[in-house]
Amino acid sequence: MKRTTIAAIAGVALTGLLAGCSGSGGAAETAGTVTIRVQGMPAATDAAGLTQFKQMVANFEKVNPGITVEGSTNVWDPLTFSAKLAGGNIEDVIQVPLTEPQGLISRKQVTQITGQLAGWKHYDELNPQALAPLSDARGGVYGIPQTLYAQGLVYNRALFEAAGLDPDNPPATWDEVRAAAKQIADKTGKTGFLFESTENQGGWQLSMLNYAFGGEMEKEHGDGYAPAFNADPTKKALELLQKMRWVDRSMGGSQLNTQNDVIKQFAAGGVGMYLGTPGTYKLAKVNFGMQNPGDFGVTSMPQSGGEATLTGGQVFMVPASVTGAKLDAAVKWLVHAYAEPTYDPEVAAAQAEMLSKDPASAVGVPSLPFFDQAHQELIDEAIKDFVNVDLEHFASYKKGTAKLELKAEPVAAAQAVYGILDTVVQAVLTDEHADIAALLDKAEQDAAAKIKAAGK
Incomplete structure (x- = not known):
């Protein structure tokens, strides 16, 4: 279902x-x-x-x-x-x-x-x-x-309107997310899109993009599992973040963020979009004092070939x-x-x-x-x-999530793999010349070792 x-x-x-x-x-x-x-x-x-x-x-x-x-x-x-x-x-x-x-x-x-x-x-x-x-x-x-829960895209309806975007027609693809983020940054001076990158949350969110771009995080290998993220879907997702960060300049100046950091900035009206669930509404409203909770909007996970979203x-x-x-x-x-x-x-x-x-x-x-x-x-x-x-x-x-495949988080050493991928995300967001292919090669080796050590 x-x-x-x-x-x-x-x-x-x-x-x-x-x-x-x-x-x-x-x-x-x-x-x-x-x-x-x-x-x-x-x-x-x-x-x-x-x-x-x-x-x-x-x-x-x-x-x-x-x-x-x-x-x-x-x-x-x-x-x-x-x-x-x-x-x-x-x-x-x-x-x-x-x-x-x-x-x-x-x-x-x-x-x-x-x-x-x-x-x-x-x-x-x-x-x-x-x-x-x-x-x-x-x-x-x-x-x-x-x-x-199933992951989606949270957005600030007021910032959408201020940037000339339609809050009742949120982005459905990652090209549309990129365009909307740039428009918000250009028109309002606010951060168009903010991504989590620390405390294993960068790897967790990269998994969401991996699924949306048609990828897998792991595959069965013999009697266990092996990492499968070192492939085109993850590379394309990281290239998207790289362009949004360094070409469009739509991701703001603060890149080492936890979920609480992101939602706090969103609640203060400083962020246009982030990856999250409807459940983060209460965090924005109660924990971080969002002045107008009616500005909170959420849509299904935008897609670029995956037709899937992460569930947890x-x-x-x-x-x-x-x-x-x-x-x-x-x-x-x-x-x-x-x-x-x-x-x-x-x-x-x-x-x-x-x-x-x-x-x-x-x-x-x-x-x-x-x-x-x-x-x-x-x-x-x-x-x-x-x-x-x-x-x-x-x-x-x-409406949108009802049409998507719901894909679970990685079975094998998930938190350890997320931590490894944190470093990949951080490098892409803090180094304009980060080598995505080399970063993923190293991450795959490290993840394979973690999975083996976990007995998976």
Whole structure:
């Protein structure tokens, strides 16, 4: 299913506040109380989120009287995970980015939960696309998504108008992006297009361009994987950035940027376009104080031969050390906290009504559905009175992304490969005479070594 749609509470991580009414599968083992530790609890500084989490736990324990839930504010750390798993010092439910599941599955560090999930009455209605990155070659499922996204192009509608561009007709190709960026820079003096380049985010965004230009990031090689980015699509993408930076002068003067750097400049009205998702609307509005959120526009990923975009997100999984009653309890928690609330229109409507009263909320921002389109339309209808964003400003994103292939992030050593490609992006954006072919040759060698070291 290549569709995007309106999520009931996009931008809000904790979706289970009112889910207690639907239950999650009955009581735990009769031998006694089972205690599970779960990641995903907000820090004390997020008072509203912490309140939601505690209520979600209370609702769960009420319908599952044999299970006690202890929240953890720990976050995913690939450098310490293996040691914690070996030492038995890892939570029973962990939250990981979508770059990690395939590696965890292949190393047998997480547990298959297909049998437990199959007992949930709506299991067969889950979006296969949402489960694919969490499944092995035989179709065994190892987790539940929390958030899923597809990358697109975010743009400032006010800057488009100031530059003489039509904000209701955003760029659909990378030639059009280049032209629009130059026009914004020439007409307004602002940065036309800004690209992330540090903290592995440069390699991540180069992967997005690679897909849009028709490339691949890796390929199966014997019993493992090999890098595949050293090819024409990536070269063309880097040549585009090189021309925008040094010929058009449309990418501004600050090139070593994280995602937060980019969105902060965008929210201040200084950037015309960047690669992002509808979910960055809330970051611009809340985290960085965008004065007029109505200026936020987003369209599907522009294409130059790929007809594809990168998808990603956050997921919850169960470590391999968790078995028996704890495993059953962990899966019940996953269903209760992250699956049921996205299925029940009444729950979605109640949450949307509550969230719409918060000025910092973003109800109605599109994301990828957990279930089929027909069911998602029921959710959309249930929340329509509480949507507090301008849906027209997301329309081209929904329409365009529905036609694209959604391609997952690299399976093998993704973060390490992204870090290697950071240096390539940085060189192109800071050295007018950077040798793209030589940079990619070196990056391919380094990436192959990282993939081999990771056992992939």
